[in-house]
Amino acid sequence: MPLSFQVVRSSSPAPFRQPVRWTAAVCLSATLTASAIWAAEPSPAPLPRAYTIPTLDLSGDTARQVIVDREAGQYLGHPTTVLLEDGRTMLCVYPKGHGRGAIVYKRSPDGGRTWSERLPTPASWSTSLEVPTLHRVVDAAGKKRVILWSGLYPARLAVSEDDGQTWSELKPAGDWGGIVVMGSVEALKTPGHYLAMFHDDGRFFTAQDQRKKPVEFTLFKTFSADGGLTWSFPEAICRTTDVHLCEPGVIRSPDGKQLAALLRENSRRRNSHVVFSDDEGRTWTAPRELPAALTGDRHTGKYAPDGRLFISFRDTTLDSPTKGDWVAWVGRYEDIAAGREGQYRVRLMDNHKGGDCAYPAVELLPDGAIVTTTYGHWTPGEPPYIVSVRLKLADLDRLAATPDRN
Numbered sequence: 001m002p003l004s005f006q007v008v009r010s011s012s013p014a015p016f017r018q019p020v021r022w023t024a025a026v027c028l029s030a031t032l033t034a035s036a037i038w039a040a041e042p043s044p045a046p047l048p049r050a051y052t053i054p055t056l057d058l059s060g061d062t063a064r065q066v067i068v069d070r071e072a073g074q075y076l077g078h079p080t081t082v083l084l085e086d087g088r089t090m091l092c093v094y095p096k097g098h099g100r101g102a103i104v105y106k107r108s109p110d111g112g113r114t115w116s117e118r119l120p121t122p123a124s125w126s127t128s129l130e131v132p133t134l135h136r137v138v139d140a141a142g143k144k145r146v147i148l149w150s151g152l153y154p155a156r157l158a159v160s161e162d163d164g165q166t167w168s169e170l171k172p173a174g175d176w177g178g179i180v181v182m183g184s185v186e187a188l189k190t191p192g193h194y195l196a197m198f199h200d201d202g203r204f205f206t207a208q209d210q211r212k213k214p215v216e217f218t219l220f221k222t223f224s225a226d227g228g229l230t231w232s233f234p235e236a237i238c239r240t241t242d243v244h245l246c247e248p249g250v251i252r253s254p255d256g257k258q259l260a261a262l263l264r265e266n267s268r269r270r271n272s273h274v275v276f277s278d279d280e281g282r283t284w285t286a287p288r289e290l291p292a293a294l295t296g297d298r299h300t301g302k303y304a305p306d307g308r309l310f311i312s313f314r315d316t317t318l319d320s321p322t323k324g325d326w327v328a329w330v331g332r333y334e335d336i337a338a339g340r341e342g343q344y345r346v347r348l349m350d351n352h353k354g355g356d357c358a359y360p361a362v363e364l365l366p367d368g369a370i371v372t373t374t375y376g377h378w379t380p381g382e383p384p385y386i387v388s389v390r391l392k393l394a395d396l397d398r399l400a401a402t403p404d405r406n
Helices: 125-127 335-336 392-400
Strands: 054-057 063-071 082-083 090-095 102-107 132-138 144-150 156-160 178-188 194-200 217-224 235-240 245-252 259-266 272-276 296-303 309-317 326-331 344-349 361-364 370-376 387-390
Touching: 054 392, 063 245, 082 259, 090 132, 090 370, 102 125, 132 178, 156 335, 178 245, 217 245, 217 361, 245 309, 259 296, 259 335, 272 326, 272 335, 296 361, 309 361, 309 370, 326 370, 344 387, 344 392, 387 392
Parallel strands: 054 344, 245 296
Antiparallel strands: 063 387, 082 090, 090 102, 132 144, 144 156, 178 194, 194 217, 217 235, 245 259, 259 272, 296 309, 309 326, 326 344, 361 370, 370 387
């Protein structure tokens, strides 16, 4: 029986329909098996390498910065945070090492202004092989949990049912793995149902290295129907070889009808890309190149109270005065959907060693303050450490209106 599959060529929701610039890719519907091969269209001409919107600079504003953790001679990297339901308590995890190492765990009682000492963790957390990520989830009966993912093969999961006071050990989520599992966990419209996304380059999805030549990057989706306790066997969304699309960061449209996944482009030949879903993650459009203003690694975003988006990431724009730094983008979802540059960019902190910084977390506090947290080489000649920056978009708007803002 022939395979059933679908390539969706819908770039954005009405009324923001634009001519589509597709990337050569294998884009798979929910019914297409992972072994199927699809002949793709050739890539169009690249979009411009540089952006034209203003860049604001907060890197010298040390009053906004809070050191979460720092250890002499020790690399501390790749944090994620979660804000609890009380709107004040924040949890933060990160590895002792570059992308791998024992998981460090801290807690803030005051929205990230101060942080605890390092807290005890289950024994298995010392065996983490990849960037840990935290997510709040709730099942259909209203049971609330915080889950922690640790990736590569096999992907493992830990659970807390008391707001992070106690945790389970890390346990395999299934006979599969991947890279940055899970950078995104998105609540779906059905209570207790979640979508999670990650990627792999052939090395870690199975127990055996399955890398191809040329290397093939695959985006995966997996679903939970029980509030994050168990997850379906991952299905491929898209495979690419000419560009290396990875680390999906999911943002839901303001009307709730669409999901957009912003994608790192790891070959460094093109801008970042985006894919869209209009059916709660079941099917996705082919990848579309984003403007240079949104080009970076590990996009993480939140809506401000006025409806604008604040998206934080590592700047990997091909032509940028802040390349390699920790930056943010401010604009609207409609800008992403229509392929527009947005309102402005912000340099949050100046990184002093290449592009080794900024797998950022972003939290929105009840007063409208944004607390974004990441690692970087903030002091020349020293290992990276964890810092938060606190701001409101009104602060940025005032800075943007100042003639000598830079």
